[in-house]
C-alpha cells in the first residue's frame with residue numbers, strides 16, 4: 536500500500552517522546568450518576584503500538600475512547616497524549632491535543648449533505664488550515680488507498696455501509712493523527728462487508744506506524760493486529776498481555792469465561 540500516513544518526521548517526532556509513551560491514563564474515574572463506569576483506571580499505550588480493548592458489554596471500553604476524543608470528561612484523574620495533558624487542561628490545549636487523535640465510529644458519522652471528497656477535506660481545511668488543493672490531493676490519495684477513488688463525488692447515502700466506513704477511515708487519516716481510535720467499526724456492517732473493512736485496517740496496521748487503540752468484538756482481528764490486548768471488566772483492566780498470551784493462555788477466570796463465550 537502506498538501511503539505516507541505517519542511518515543512525517545516533523546509532525547511525529549518519536550525522539551521527542553521521553554519513554555515512547557503516547558497515551559497515558561492515570562487514576563481515571565468516570566461515573567454516570569451512581570454508575571462508576573471507569574474505576575481508578577491506569578494504563579498507557581506506547582507510540583506505534585496497536586492495543587486492543589476487549590471485554591463484556593458495558594465494561595467501559597467505548598467510554599475510554601470517548602474520553603480521549605474529549606466527547607466526555609473524566610470525574611477524576613489525568614489523561615496525557617504525547618506528553619501534553621488532555622485533561623485537566625485549558626480549552627486551547629485540549630484543541631491542540633485533539634488534533635493528534637482520529638476516531639472511526641461504529642455508525643460512520645459521515646456528513647450526509649457533503650460529497651465523499653468534502654467529508655474528507657472539511658476538517659483538514661477548517662481545523663488544520665490546509666489549503667483546499669492540498670486537502671483534495673491528500674483526500675484523493677486516501678480514497679485510492681481505501682479503494683474508493685471513483686466515489687469522490689458520491690454522497691454517503693449512495694454508498695454501502697462498508698464503503699461509508701472506508702470513507703470514515705480515510706477521513707480520520709486525513710488529519711494525519713498520531714493515534715487512531717477504532718470503536719467497533721464493523722458492528723454496524725452487513726456480515727459480507729466486515730472482512731473487507733478489517734482487511735483494510737490490517738493493511739494500515741501493517742504498513743504505517745500509526746498508533747491504534749481499538750475496541751472490537753472481532754477476536755481474530757484483535758489477534759492479528761494487536762501488540763497488546765487489555766481485558767476489561769467493570770471499568771478496570773483485569774488482565775493484559777500479548778494476543779498469544781491472552782487468547783491461548785489467559786490467567787484470569789473472567790478472561791477465560793469471556794473468551795469461551797465469544798470465541
Ligand SMILES: Nc1ncnc2c1ncn2[C@@H]1O[C@H](COP(=O)(O)OP(=O)(O)OP(=O)(O)O)[C@@H](O)[C@H]1O
Pocket residue numbers: 567570572590591592593594595596597598599750
Ligand atoms: N452518556 C451516558 N449516560 C449514562 N450512562 C452511560 C453513558 N455512556 C455510557 N454509559 C454507561 O456506561 C457503561 C459503559 O459503557 P461503554 O459504552 O463504555 O461500555 P462498552 O464496554 O464499550 O460496551 P459495548 O461493548 O456494549 O459497547 C454502560 O453501563 C453504559 O450504559
